[in-house]
Amino acid sequence: MNIAFIDLANDGHHWFYNYNIMSSMVDGGENKIYYFSSDFSKEQIVDLVKSNIRYITNKKFPKNNRLLIYFYEIYITFKFLVFCIMNSVKRVYFIHGDRYLFALKLLCGIFKIFKIEVIITLHWFPGKKVKIKWLNSILKVCDVLITHTDDVKNRILINNDNKYSCKMKVIRYPIMNNEPLDxxxxxxxxxxxxxxxxxxxxxxxxxxxxxxxxxxxxxxxxxxxxxxxxxxxxxxxxxxxxxxxxxxxxxxxxxxxxxxxxxxxxxxxxxxxxxxxxxxxxxxxxxxxxxxxxxxxxxxxxxxxxxxxxxxxxxxxxxxxxxxxxxxxxxxxxxxxxxxxxxxxxxxxxxxxxxxxxxxxxxxxxxxxxxxxxx
Incomplete structure (x- = not known):
């Protein structure tokens, strides 16, 4: 199966989190994995190539201009959609879906038209009412929504009268495998x-x-x-x-x-x-x-x-x-x-x-x- 992951933030805990999920999905070459991101370091490229993960480089999100950020969010999500269609991707994964709520509200349905499964991880409960509305719209269309705590999951379900509990999954946030030192x-x-x-x-x-x-x-x-x-x-x-x-x-x-x-x-x-x-x-x-x-x-x-x-x-x-x-x-x-x-x-x-x-x-x-x- 062709699977594509997207997260333009590619440093620190984002890289640790993203790479571990993607590398576990390669499955001996049966799955073709694509990673849509930005600013790949030489070490990251070595790891991706070694794991047979194909990487696609993009520009990072702009800063400080909210209108420009929303425009770029739509642009990069649409670009990702076109890439997935052209490469026969059957499943997409928005690893940090919090950053793409506006674009997903507009485009999530189009992924489904092309029979592309949409999986989203939400790390936060949206802080604004308008974003909660966007999330409610996305939940109707997406296939799976993952959170890291029961607290965030339950707040989402309360806002949807428990309609989409079958789509909601909880995965505990991982430790970074660092052993304590003296x-x-x-x-x-x-x-x-x-x-x-x-x-x-x-x-x-x-x-x-x-x-x-x-x-x-x-x-x-x-x-x-x-x-x-x-x-x-x-x-x-x-x-x-x-x-x-x-x-x-x-x-x-x-x-x-x-x-x-x-x-x-x-x-x-x-x-x-x-x-x-x-x-x-x-x-x-x-x-x-x-x-x-x-x-x-x-x-x-x-x-x-x-x-x-x-x-x-x-x-x-x-x-x-x-x-x-x-x-x-x-x-x-x-x-x-x-x-x-x-x-x-x-x-x-x-x-x-x-x-x-x-x-x-x-x-x-x-x-x-x-x-x-x-x-």
């Missing part, structure tokens, strides 16, 4: 110029997007009673370096270590192994799965999370961290200090949670589940 080894790897060996380390990991709430963590940091190292590792986006440095100067009890750039996949295990506490200072608008929380638990780290979506249920189950009131920086500061004061208790629970969680979210189980659905 903290001293991880710290030595980075050779930090400034680092307080006597203080616990808090990690904020990922791009500084607005919904990820780095500003909330920075405000909380000004109110911490105990002494900490805080590592901020990820590409500076909404909150830029100047803003971050200005706020860091106002924090008395914190040694900040900034790595404000894209983090190479090979370094992820070092950052998580350095940390004692992983913090998610997310805003209420965040409504999907968190790869950061998945990695935090898989590394046996204490997790501090907001009281939104499914996060409190995870902490309640494993007792591996603390829940704070979302967007309340004073409560976040209070809960971080509470972690510090009870660090051995939470560390013990986090270590116990790690083994079970790694089995549930293993890469092998993730690929097997996709194969069950896609075959």
């Amino acid at each position: 903290k001293s080894v991880a710290i030595k790897h980075f050779q930090f110029l400034k680092y307080n060996k006597e203080a616990p380390t808090i990690l904020y990991f990922g791009a500084t997007r607005y919904d990820k709430g780095l500003d909330i963590l920075l405000k909380a940091s000004k109110n911490l009673k105990n002494i900490y190292n805080i590592i901020i590792a990820g590409k500076a986006e909404y909150f830029d370096e100047e803003y971050i440095l200005q706020n860091e100067r106002l924090c008395k009890n914190v040694t900040f270590i900034n790595k404000l750039e894209f983090i190479d996949e090979n370094d992820i295990k070092y950052y998580f192994s350095c940390a004692d506490i992983i913090v998610l200072p997310y805003r209420k608008i965040f409504n999907g799965e968190s790869g950061i929380l998945t990695e935090s638990i898989s590394f046996g780290k204490i997790s501090v999370v907001p009281n939104i979506i499914h996060f409190p249920k995870i902490i309640q189950k494993y007792k591996n961290g603390i829940v704070y009131k979302c967007e309340d920086y004073l409560d976040l500061a209070k809960k971080l200090d509470l972690c510090y004061e009870n660090i051995n208790y939470y560390r013990k629970n986090a270590n116990e949670a790690m083994e079970e969680y790694r089995k549930i979210h293993s890469l092998e189980k993730f690929k097997k589940r996709y194969l069950e659905i896609l075959k």
